[in-house]
Amino acid sequence: MSNTPMAASPLTRAVLEIDEYASGLGWDQPARLFALVDTARLRAQEPALARQLGLEDGQQAAALTPIEQEEIPAGKPLDEFLGTLAWPDGVVGCALTVERLMLPPSAEASVPQGLSEAKLAKWVAEHPDRQEVRMTVGVLRDGTRDSALRLREKDSPTEVLTGGDLVPGLAEALSATFEE
Numbered sequence: 001m002s003n004t005p006m007a008a009s010p011l012t013r014a015v016l017e018i019d020e021y022a023s024g025l026g027w028d029q030p031a032r033l034f035a036l037v038d039t040a041r042l043r044a045q046e047p048a049l050a051r052q053l054g055l056e057d058g059q060q061a062a063a064l065t066p067i068e069q070e071e072i073p074a075g076k077p078l079d080e081f082l083g084t085l086a087w088p089d090g091v092v093g094c095a096l097t098v099e100r101l102m103l104p105p106s107a108e109a110s111v112p113q114g115l116s117e118a119k120l121a122k123w124v125a126e127h128p129d130r131q132e133v134r135m136t137v138g139v140l141r142d143g144t145r146d147s148a149l150r151l152r153e154k155d156s157p158t159e160v161l162t163g164g165d166l167v168p169g170l171a172e173a174l175s176a177t178f179e180e
Contacts, residue, residue: 010063011036011146012162015095015138018066019148019160022097022134027152029099031078034066036093036138045090066095078173085177094174095138101130137170141178145171 008016014036022032042065043050055065072081078098087094101124103111115123124130132152139145147170149161164171 008162009144009146011093011138011140011144013062014064014066014093015136015146015148016160016162017062018095018097018138019134019136019150020157021066022136023150023155023157027099027132027134027155030074031072031096031098033069033072034095034097034138035069035087035091036064036066036095036140037090038092039063039065041090064093082173082177087178093138093140093144094177095136096170096174097134097136098170099132099134101125102133103127104129104131135167135170137167137174139171139174139178143175145175147171 018032018034022029039050039055039062042053043055053065053067072078082096085094101121103124107127107129111120112123134150134152135147136150137145137147145164147163147166149166151159
């Protein structure tokens with residue numbers, strides 16, 4: 001991964017790898033879900049899959065390998081979909097990339113009260129200060145989390161914000177997919 005700092009944690013590197021992959025697909029994409037697996041374990045237990053993914057022995061590889069899952073069903077709310085997930089033991093974490101509109105904190109005071117979800121979404125979409133953002137959030141079974149945020153207006157690898165607490169609600173929802 002060319003734009004990922006080597007000192008970053010394995011989860012940060014995986015999240016940034018997914019962000020870079022999503023960036024290459026362009027904007028206005030559906031949400032994408034990824035299983036995160038231990039690369040060394042994948043090489044040992046699934047050598048054919050590792051070769052297919054370009055994880056040959058002897059090559060420097062990230063500690064975590066993201067594997068894109070089937071498409072998220074259109075029309076199903078993301079929180080409902082995440083509530084149906086269960087991961088096999090070999091999956092050490094998961095990540096999701098999703099695009100949303102967001103408003104700056106200064107707009108919070110002007111949000112009309114009592115709007116339905118659909119009307120609130122319309123209000124945000126029409127707000128002059130709205131910004132399109134791609135959020136990539138990853139969590140591990142042990143509770144570790146990280147995320148990357150990329151604004152559409154600053155679509156550059158050097159302008160990606162990272163941090164564990166940037167999208168806490170989505171991180172919580174992803175962590176819940178590992179609860180029994």
